[in-house]
Amino acid sequence: MDKQTSDFYFYAAGYFLLVCAVFVLSTTNPVERKIQDVPKVVQPLLCFNIESSELRTSDTESGCLAPEEPLGTAPIIHSEIRPTQLDRTLEVRFLAARAAANLAGFDIRITSGFRSQQLQERLFNDAVKKYGSESEASKWVLPKDISHHPWGIAIDVNYPGDKVATKWLEDNGSQFGLCRVYENEWWHFEPVIAPGQPCPPMMANALESLPTLDMADIK
Ligand SMILES: [Zn+2]
Structure with missing residues (x-):
């Protein structure tokens, strides 16, 4: 075979392979294939029976059956619209945690939950008067626009009372999606995780939750 003929066969074979590759790729839709391959994930969902105080694991498809109420499957974030009361899913998380705390011999109560903006202000x-500056004050009480209490997604537990019972919640709250978030506030809890997930590391204080905020803006 002379050089010209062998070059012809070489390029012809290459062209044939290219046509085959284009054909294979065009007949398999990668998006479609991906959807088929992913197994359907059925999230577990905790359902708290408000009447019997029983906690049951369901799945998000079957859901909870009244009088059960769901603990949710995600962190609870604040709504777009200002609420007028504590977030109901947070309340249900707390009720479920309180029932478990009672069984363990501890009494936990919400001593401050939803606050109006006026009260927070x-x-x-x-x-500010007590601590002398807005930034010092913000380590303990956040301004009304920022604090999660007026957004209905923060609770103070047993403050200023039974610290030992509240420690039970700190140790066990993650099962119910409740976490202590500040090192300087043993009483303050937020629903920052899905039930069963680990709580994030605590922040030193509330001021640390606003690292980029200019204190002049939060009057
Ligand atoms: Zn608080």
Whole structure:
């Protein structure tokens, strides 16, 4: 075979392979294939029976059956619209945790949950007087626009009372999606995780949750 003929066969074979590759790729839709390959994930969902205080694991498809209420499968974030009461899923998480705490011999109560913006403003202004500056005050009480209490997604537990019972919640709250978030506030809990997930490391104080905020903006 002379050089010209062998070159012809070489390029012809290459062209044939290229045509085959284009054909194979065009007949398999990668998006479609991906959807078929992914197995359907059925999330576990905790359901708390408000009447019997029993906690049951369901799945998000079957859901909870009244009078059960769901603990949710994600962190609870604040709504777009200002609420007028504590987030109901947070309340259900707390009720489920309280039932478990009772069985373990501990009594936990919400001593401050939802706060109106007016109340939060008053608490913040009082704290500014007490601590001498807005940034020092914000280590303990956040301004009304930022604090999660007026958003209905924060609770103070047993403050200023039974710290030992609240420690039970700190140790066991993650099962119910409740975490202590600040090192300087043993009483303050937020629903920052899905039930059963580990709590994130605590922040030193509330001021640390606003690292980029200019204190002049949060009057
Ligand atoms: Zn609080």
